[in-house]
Amino acid sequence: MVAVVGGFIGRAALVALVTVPMCDCSRLGSESAQEAVLTQLPTQVRDAWNTHHDYLVSIVKGKHFDGARFTSAIAFFETLTGLEAHDNKSYVGRLPTAHLESDIRAWDEWLRSNAPCLRWKASRASVECVRPRSSVTSTEYQERSSQHDV
Numbered sequence: 741m742v743a744v745v746g747g748f749i750g751r752a753a754l755v756a757l758v759t760v761p762m763c764d765c766s767r768l769g770s771e772s773a774q775e776a777v778l779t780q781l782p783t784q785v786r787d788a789w790n791t792h793h794d795y796l797v798s799i800v801k802g803k804h805f806d807g808a809r810f811t812s813a814i815a816f817f818e819t820l821t822g823l824e825a826h827d828n829k830s831y832v833g834r835l836p837t838a839h840l841e842s843d844i845r846a847w848d849e850w851l852r853s854n855a856p857c858l859r860w861k862a863s864r865a866s867v868e869c870v871r872p873r874s875s876v877t878s879t880e881y882q883e884r885s886s887q888h889d890v
Contacts (some may be wrong), residue, residue: 758884774848777855783861789851792816793844801839807833817843820858820867821850 765840778786792813811834814825823846826839851858857869 754815773852774798777852781855781858784858784862785858785867788816788860793847796840796844797834800844805836810834816867817847820869821847821854823847823850827834 778789780788794811795809796817797812810827818824819876823843825834825843826837827843828835828837854869857871859868859870860866861868865879
């Protein structure tokens with residue numbers, strides 16, 4: 741991977757990082773399993789997921805990089821899944837790294853495990869994960885949570 745050091749060399753390294761393909765993959769993850777999960781989701785959820793996912797895959801394949809779209813896509817997945825990306829939080833903004841492909845795979849796996857909780861929240865025009873309410877009473881919850889205090 742290219743390290744950004746500053747000045748002209750840093751800008752040249754940034755251009756190399758953004759324009760050199762990171763993999764020779766046609767589509768990440770198990771496409772048929774992914775598509776089967778996505779078809780079960782509400783249209784708005786599926787569209788939001790695919791928009792961000794497809795953009796990140798295009799970066800992995802060496803296509804055009806746009807900092808604002810990249811940041812938006814990363815924020816979408818991090819907020820929804822709770823899984824942090826391994827991007828480069830540099831002085832010029834968030835940049836993709838060689839770990840982008842593995843980040844996408846992790847988010848795809850999260851989708852396969854958590855698709856039933858995904859809902860479209862029209863008031864915020866966003867996707868959220870709504871988990872079923874637990875049958876644990878508040879007293880039981882407090883007892884359980886106190887076991888994990890550090």
